Amino acid sequence: MKALPAMQALLLDVADFDLEIARGQQEVSRLLKGEHIALLRDELAVVNEQFLALRNSEENLQQEIRKVSGDLDSVEKRIAHDQVLLNASTSSKDIDGIEHELRSLRQRKSDLEDTELGLLEQLDSVRAARLDAEDNKAKASAALNDQESSVEALLVKARSSLSLSQQQRATKVALLPAELSAVYERLASRGVAAARLTARDCGACRIALTAAAYDDVVATPADEIATCPNCQAILIRQ
Ligand SMILES: [Zn+2]
Known part of the structure; x- marks a missing residue:
């Protein structure tokens, strides 16, 4: 699927907010x-x-x-x-x-x-x-x-910081093309939806890509999304 590199990078911000929101929700239910x-x-x-x-x-x-x-x-x-x-x-x-x-x-x-x-x-x-x-x-x-x-x-x-994170996330998501945000939300409903690729490691599942999978990811054009073969998270390559 096509997506501008800047839009792909934006997914990392959304993923960070998702992490914050999950922590906030845990804190609220703990309290x-x-x-x-x-x-x-x-x-x-x-x-x-x-x-x-x-x-x-x-x-x-x-x-x-x-x-x-x-x-x-x-x-x-x-x-x-x-x-x-x-x-x-x-x-x-x-x-x-x-x-x-x-x-x-x-x-x-x-x-x-x-x-x-x-x-x-x-x-x-x-x-x-x-x-x-x-x-x-x-x-x-x-x-x-x-x-x-x-x-x-x-x-x-905790509730006010949760609500702030949710607003900030919504602002970021609003900048994404509809198709990309739909893919992201579908992935996010199951786990971490986007993560940075660091060396050969997927930042979502922390598992190293095989040499062949890594070559595939690297060969994927920059304006196309690449996913982790292990956890399906969108891999951000920059
Ligand atoms: Zn992964």
Whole structure:
């Protein structure tokens, strides 16, 4: 097929843009896939679960403490009440009975106080762990936000440079004769469509032409396109 050498050389520019466009498209899809973002999202889900579990334990402990403290109140009231009865009693049988009850009430009170103390200690450590988890959650959330906005910025940049390459390619293609551009596009849909011939090497498939194939290419008139017998790319000879 006939094509002016200048038009053939133009194919190299188009091929360069095609390479750039392919790289740009890869970059955009890599960013859209957002693997790092998915990792950070998983991390946030884990720390959030830890936080929720600790907050739950904290609430349960607070509830238990309220119950124990209510029980303590009633025991104390009963002790005070028994004390009044004791002071007013004259019958030794009554006094014995009340004193017996007072002893068991005081034991109960001491048990409840121990329980309350134990629960308060547990609450302290759970609260500290919950505060840590809350902190971790805030940090994981900030890291995710940062990554999301930086990926957003990179995506804007990658898309705009891709669109620039596509425009520049279109400008070059518009200069080509229709027939040549049709051949180029057909080849480009399968791989590298045009490449420089350097010594005997095809720049597209990187394979050296055989001596006979090289002689054929060299013998092809300059205003006719020559192709690589191996990959069919148009070989630019200047
Ligand atoms: Zn080749």
